[in-house]
Amino acid sequence: MLYTIYADRILSNAWVLQQDGTFKEKDRNDLDQENDYVFSSEEAAQEWLSTKEELLVNGKMVEVDKLIYGPEDISFYVQAHRLEKPKQAYPTKEELATLILNGNDSEHNSLVIDFDGKAHLIPLKGRMPNSLTGYAVRFETFGAENGYVGTEKSLNHLDHTYQCLLEGWLDHLVYGSTSYRDYSENEFTVEELLKQIENEINKYN
Incomplete structure (x- = not known):
């Protein structure tokens, strides 16, 4: 599994953290290992987020821990990306x-x-x-x-x-x-x- 950090506007836009520290608008769950800032664990991605108070997304500074109230608000989350089959197809x-x-x-x-x-x-x-x-x-x-x-x-x-x-x-x-x-x-x-x-x-x- 690999992990990226997304900035998300509910039912609308999504931006992913790039290696240069910027956020690029793109489809959710689309992984670009050459340009996206990719983490090897969810904990590492969460730790990166925990060190930030604000991040620049779509031309605006957004509080990382901002409470979400409306459709224009942006929140941050860690996105998992599966690259291979699971060891077990499903629990019985x-x-x-x-x-x-x-x-x-x-x-x-x-x-x-x-x-x-x-x-x-x-x-x-x-x-x-x-x-x-x-x-x-x-x-x-x-x-x-x-x-x-x-x-x-x-x-x-x-x-x-x-x-x-x-x-x-x-x-x-x-x-x-x-x-x-x-x-x-x-x-x-x-x-x-x-x-x-x-x-x-x-x-x-």
Whole structure:
């Protein structure tokens, strides 16, 4: 995986950080390794951003931590770019069921898929869900003491959760970026999603 820094105007323009420190307008998810400022890890890109208070984008100085209120506001984010096939095509429903059953309901848990295509249930232990970086997909957090993990009854949401994970994983494979899911669009069946996922994976060397 490689990473770039984008300045983004919601549903409109996007600019990517160049090696000379400027931002160039271009299509989202389009990687130009010769000219884009490319990072080898998400942490390195986030660290670069953390050292900046303002950046010049489209002729204006923009606060890096600016709160976004309207369609003209610009925000900064780290964009992931996939260059090769994941080690695992997708997590199976059986693997997801095992994760859920083995979860600790006394803690908040975040369900994620890593860039290799493997699902993980991560106890937050005082961390905020959005502090989890370095994953292709992050599902809505399972709140502690709500019965979402740890018992057979927890599997009541298995089908819905698996559908959401596959939708997020497909989004990642198509667009390269990380994906957050808290609901299912149900545009495709699980079987259709798996077929699309396999088609996307076959596009990589």
